[in-house]
Amino acid sequence: MKALSTSQRATTKPAPDGADLPEHIPTHVAIIMDGNGRWAKQRGLPRIAGHRAGTENLREILRACVEFGIKILTIYAFSTENWGRPESEVKGLMRILEDVIDRELKELDKEGVQLRHIGDLTAISADLQRKVSNAIEQTKNNDRLILNVAFNYGGRAEIVHAIREIVKEGYEPEAIDEALVSRYMYTGTQPDPDLIVRTSGELRTSNFLIWQGAYAEYYFAPVFWPDFNKEELRRALVHFNERDRRFGLAE
Numbered sequence: 001m002k003a004l005s006t007s008q009r010a011t012t013k014p015a016p017d018g019a020d021l022p023e024h025i026p027t028h029v030a031i032i033m034d035g036n037g038r039w040a041k042q043r044g045l046p047r048i049a050g051h052r053a054g055t056e057n058l059r060e061i062l063r064a065c066v067e068f069g070i071k072i073l074t075i076y077a078f079s080t081e082n083w084g085r086p087e088s089e090v091k092g093l094m095r096i097l098e099d100v101i102d103r104e105l106k107e108l109d110k111e112g113v114q115l116r117h118i119g120d121l122t123a124i125s126a127d128l129q130r131k132v133s134n135a136i137e138q139t140k141n142n143d144r145l146i147l148n149v150a151f152n153y154g155g156r157a158e159i160v161h162a163i164r165e166i167v168k169e170g171y172e173p174e175a176i177d178e179a180l181v182s183r184y185m186y187t188g189t190q191p192d193p194d195l196i197v198r199t200s201g202e203l204r205t206s207n208f209l210i211w212q213g214a215y216a217e218y219y220f221a222p223v224f225w226p227d228f229n230k231e232e233l234r235r236a237l238v239h240f241n242e243r244d245r246r247f248g249l250a251e
Contacts, residue, residue, distance in 0.1 A: 021068060021234065022241035026194035029065065029236075030074040030148075030216070032208055033058075035200030035224030048092040053226040055096055059104075062113065064230040065145055068237065072146045072190060074118070076208050080154035083123075094124060097151065101131045105138065112144025118186035119153030120161075148187065155210035158186055162211075185211055192216065195240045197233075199225040217243045 033054055040050030058075070065073050078093055108115065115136050121129045132151075162184035166176060183189065192212040198205070201222045205213070219236045221228055 022237050024241050025069040025237065026240055027070070028072040028074070028191050028193045028195075029070050030076070030193040030196045030209055030213070031061070031228075032076045032196070032198040032206060033225040033228075034198055034202055034206075036226060038200065039224040039226045047089055048096075050224075050226065051089075051093060051096055055100055057226050057228065060229055061233060062108075062111075062145065062147065064233050066111070067230075068233070070145070072148065072193075074148035074150060074187070074193060074209070076150045076153065076206070078119075078151045078153070079207060080120075080152060080157050081207070083152075094128065098128055098131060101135050105135050108147075109139050109142065112142045113139060114142040114144075114146045115139045116146060116148045118148050118150045118158070120157070121152065123152055146190070148190075150208070153186070153208075155205075155207045159211055161186075181211070187212055195219060195236065197221060197228075197236050199223060199228045215245070215247050217245065 036050035036054040037047040038050070039053060040047050043049075062073070077097070082093070083090060105115075117132055117136060121132060159181075162181055165184050166180065171180065182192075187209075192214070193209060193216045195218075196205075196209065196213050196216045197219045199221045201220060203220055205218075209216070217240050219239050221232055221236065223232060
């Protein structure tokens, strides 16, 4: 298999569970965290219980990313379309985000996680906006793992936002190319995701990183997000290593 030009090369080494890690570790992994509601329904619980279980699961995945050598993790936490869900569920998701910041920020900062937000914060409460901004400011110098939280995010809305910013800056049409548009994406100068994972077995991208994910490898995990553990992530990395990434070039 050819070398993966946008991934981080790592030597094969035993994973914490004794299984071997693959040779090529992607620099940037993005996850569509799907299936919280169905996980809860299977257990006779309200949907919000599934969202809370999914939030608890994020701790294990963050630790696994650090152990495996992944440098950037982007998670799809709340889409622009999620506002159409029942009001009680939306309010519950907002409370979960606030609770996570209140409870986890100190530990995330201690562990060297740099928090970033991608999306539009203007639709959420001013108090929650301040908490998100403060968390970003507090962790901005950390470099062990970058965690992009896509909250009130949509891929099409992101492209529209980028176009508007480019127009506002006064660029001539001839000056607009892919590199310029990429700079105006919410992920800015970060490398595009190498691997995008969707949990729950659904086979769609749901308006997530549709510009940045043009040449990403996709992996559809058959488990709901609360059950996507370290071993499931390792399995996704193994599948990533089985791909031959040509980026449109000849074999």
